Amino acid sequence: MNKQFVTILLTMVFFSMNAMAANVEITADNGIEWHQNAQKMVAVGNAKAVRENMTLVADKISAFYRDKKTDGNSKVYRVKSENNVYINDLESKAYADDADYYIEKGIMFLKGKPAKIIAGSDKILADDIIELYLNENKAIARGNAHAKREGNDIFADVMTIFFKTDGKNKDIDKVEVFGNVKIKTATETITGDKGLYMVKEGVATVSGDVEIKQEKNNLKGGYAKINLNTGISKLFASEKNRVKGVFKPKEDQK
Numbered sequence: 342m343n344k345q346f347v348t349i350l351l352t353m354v355f356f357s358m359n360a361m362a363a364n365v366e367i368t369a370d371n372g373i374e375w376h377q378n379a380q381k382m383v384a385v386g387n388a389k390a391v392r393e394n395m396t397l398v399a400d401k402i403s404a405f406y407r408d409k410k411t412d413g414n415s416k417v418y419r420v421k422s423e424n425n426v427y428i429n430d431l432e433s434k435a436y437a438d439d440a441d442y443y444i445e446k447g448i449m450f451l452k453g454k455p456a457k458i459i460a461g462s463d464k465i466l467a468d469d470i471i472e473l474y475l476n477e478n479k480a481i482a483r484g485n486a487h488a489k490r491e492g493n494d495i496f497a498d499v500m501t502i503f504f505k506t507d508g509k510n511k512d513i514d515k516v517e518v519f520g521n522v523k524i525k526t527a528t529e530t531i532t533g534d535k536g537l538y539m540v541k542e543g544v545a546t547v548s549g550d551v552e553i554k555q556e557k558n559n560l561k562g563g564y565a566k567i568n569l570n571t572g573i574s575k576l577f578a579s580e581k582n583r584v585k586g587v588f589k590p591k592e593d594q595k
Contacts, residue, residue, distance in 0.1 A: 366391045367402070380415075381405045388422075399440070400424035418445050426451070433460040437471075447476035455485070464489040465502070478504040488516065493569050495538065495545070496523040513540045522547055524567060529555045529574060531565055543570035550582065560586040 367373065371386030381403055384390075388402040399422035406415040420442045428435040435458045437451040450472055451458075457466040465471065469484025479501060482488075486500035498520030505514040516538040524531045524545055534549025548564035553576060563579020578584045 369402075380407060395430045396428070397422060397440075398425070398427040398429075419443050426453075433458065435459075447474065449473040449475070455487075456482075462489075462491060465500075467500070478506065486518070492527055494523075494525040495536075496525075497521060497536070515539050522549075524569075526567070526569065526572060528572060529553055531567055531574065533565070538569075544568050548579070551576065558586070560584070 369384035369388040374383040384402045390397040401423040403421045405419040406417045422440040426437040426440045437453040437456040439452045442449040455466040456471045466487040467482035472481040482500040488495040497518035501517045518536045522536045533547035533551040536547040538545040545567045551565045553560040562576040562584040563582035565576045567574045
């Protein structure tokens with residue numbers, strides 16, 4: 342996965358207070374409502390918020406604010422988007438049924454069946470929720486989480502993506518996966534209980550009742566290391582699991 346995927350996470354901050362006040366254009370087919378007592382603005386019907394190259398579209402967008410005691414100005418602290426949510430920054434796209442962004446905490450929740458983020462050929466999907474923790478440099482995908490890149494697929498119940506900062510740049514550092522882990526490459530399928538993918542090295546480690554399937558050949562062991570760049574997999578024994586395998590010649594695989 343490349344740093345294009347990170348763009349969608351970083352540019353979510355366009356909903357900061359200054360941006361909402363000066364640089365964001367909000368339109369809606371059915372109008373914009375101002376609820377003074379509830380301290381919120383609601384755009385309904387193909388609602389759209391645009392700032393420079395960033396666009397948020399949903400059936401309904403609600404911006405919640407509170408008044409500052411010092412100067413009397415208002416501060417937006419939460420933006421909630423409902424139904425048919427679409428976020429586009431030209432390089433990355435996100436889709437969800439609902440999105441909820443807590444600006445001060447730097448947290449956004451994308452919910453959908455599935456919620457997904459797409460950057461080039463890279464995709465992150467989850468049936469339950471994708472949680473973006475901008476201040477902590479991480480994202481968590483829950484519920485049949487699925488990461489896809491260049492013909493390789495990683496599946497798990499829960500997937501946590503960590504980022505590292507190098508000057509002004511942010512890159513994906515590693516991906517941790519838990520529960521019903523499965524890695525599919527062009528030649529094999531690896532399953533296990535948990536895993537760790539180091540992005541720079543291109544190496545994934547899977548542990549816990551590991552099984553590797555190549556056509557009708559089958560290997561089992563304690564943990565495996567898979568190089569997604571070279572396509573080479575290595576299987577190792579653990580204290581509880583010896584390495585064992587069943588190999589069938591091609592003439593027996595007909």
